[in-house]
Amino acid sequence: MNVGSILNNDSPPSDHEQEISPTQSVHQRHSIVNILNDPPPEPERQTSFVKPVPAPSAHLATSIKSNSIANITNDRDVDISTGRESTINVSRTSNNDPASKQDVDELTRIKQLRKSRKPKRYTVPPIWAQEWIPPNRAHLIDSSDIGNQNGQSVRTTLSDKPVFDYTSTRSVDLQCSITGVIPPPSLTRTMAEWIFANFSNIEERNRKYVELELKFGKIVDKRTGNRINLSVITECIFTDHSSVHFDMQVEEIAWNEIRKFFEELEKSYQEDTRGQARERPRRKFNMLDTDITDSIYQVGGKGEHIRRIRISKDNSLNPPRYTAIEKTRVADMYIHNPSNMYDLRLSLSLELPVPEGNIEGIMAKNKPSIVREKKRNTWTHSPTITQFDLTRVLVPREAKNKHGKKITNHDINFEVEMEIDTLEVFNAIDKITSGTDTFRLEELVEVFVNNARVLNNRVTKLALP
Structure with missing residues (x-):
């Protein structure tokens, strides 16, 4: 055991782990600097040209199931030299292997989902996405920032109906406050x-x-x-x-x-008073x-x-x-x-x-x-x-x-x-x-x-x- 092993939470190696084959990745030792710094960025993915790949194995089908649709970029590649599209043809190498057929079905389903699930575009933002604008600031805001519908600006306004109307709230199970009295506004x-x-x-x-x-x-x-x-x-x-x-x-x-x-x-x-007795002022x-x-x-x-x-x-x-x-x-x-x-x-x-x-x-x-x-x-x-x-x-x-x-x-x-x-x-x-x-x-x-x-x-x- 050394300081690197302690920092990496490694246990003492066994006898058969002492020898590391050339194909095995050597476990990188961490120093204090490695721990405090962010991990190095991954190398950028080659997108210019991708060679046709062999038929995916059962391991690929399993990985496709676990990944989301957002992680799949494209199932077609473009050859820059010819300008032609080269499609990954899985059926070309497919045989009677059930895993290969399952891979083809999964890729076909993903392609169909990508074509059918297009984002909905709004001409007017929905109510939950609109920003409330005070009335005294409304004239300062461009109508294009608020939303436009049939050439008219769209704004959300409140009703003129009062919250507490004594003519309608006295006979319902609603009280104006816990004391039954509306406290005066601070003004x-x-x-x-x-x-x-x-x-x-x-x-x-x-x-x-x-x-x-x-x-x-x-x-x-x-x-x-x-x-x-x-x-x-x-x-x-x-x-x-x-x-x-x-x-x-x-x-x-x-x-x-x-x-x-x-x-x-x-x-x-x-x-309103026409034809009524003169109980109220004229x-x-x-x-x-x-x-x-x-x-x-x-x-x-x-x-x-x-x-x-x-x-x-x-x-x-x-x-x-x-x-x-x-x-x-x-x-x-x-x-x-x-x-x-x-x-x-x-x-x-x-x-x-x-x-x-x-x-x-x-x-x-x-x-x-x-x-x-x-x-x-x-x-x-x-x-x-x-x-x-x-x-x-x-x-x-x-x-x-x-x-x-x-x-x-x-x-x-x-x-x-x-x-x-x-x-x-x-x-x-x-x-x-x-x-x-x-x-x-x-x-x-x-x-x-x-x-x-x-x-x-x-x-x-x-x-x-």
Whole structure:
């Protein structure tokens, strides 16, 4: 015994194994290097020309059975010099040997299997082979990468049907959770906590002047001028306000689609309640059209606090009526919706009225910094304590024509915003502090945000192919 024998797990050789014939392969000794290194590669197989082989023996038939079809490359050889195929003719040397006939049968069966088992080619990848693409990334992917069927891109989308529908799940053996209560989403709870923290600091006498609204728009990166593109695909709260600004405009086509949606809901409600007793309200929405011109003034001298005064002129009255408020923005929350067409901005503001006697003096002594003519359609839905404002804004821009005469053009913008009944919010906060109802505020916030999601989902369908 030596170190090589120990490494090779060899036993001591017997007397008759001492002599090794020339035809026997000598067992190679292993060193530490041989053990640590990979085995040497096998020599490449000659594929250019293979001479006809004699009839396979019974040992070949056994090896063919044990090998898979994938290991058999070809049963025909090509002579490079003549360009002719030379087939391995087993029957040429076959005789009455049963093993030879078995070899021929095995090779014939293998050839038939190779011809019959061709891989199936898909024009469109099967569902298990398709890659899921988030909706906000779909427009960046070439349709050829997704699959094409009859010239149309193939994508997998989920149903619009909700998972938990209270109208159908109460009577079946399905519970929403182990406690029987649907826990609030993290977004809803965070918004409710934000509202509770900010509303708690407002004095009792100013409660009726509080405004809480959701505006539709886009969170725009100040550096690029484009909508932010984060590594998320679901709605989330964006906290870095210093690097972005909120563009509260929506496209005209989206604005018209939302207006059309409200008209469809009202029409459907009227058809459902036709001929029934007047147990429900006559209309689903309370509608109001207004035509108001807002002028924004920056009031305050040197060393004084600059106040932002908004004076509104009602153009539908003759003579027009003027009202004024001092609007102070308390806090903002940005909600990013990468899978939807628009983001949201939740704004808490304090709108203190300005006495009517001061309006004329403000207009005489100051020049407005911004003038906006607002033609607004308001839809109020009492069951969800939400007011929807669809506003067409005309901003005058003065210019000069080729003759040097001043002319006024208007930039037209479209805005969509929602306001919640803040008195209901304060009542819910009072119930939390008194301990009578700790869920009411979260329910109000969830209903309010659900209304925004409904509108966002409606307009997002316009962007889908």
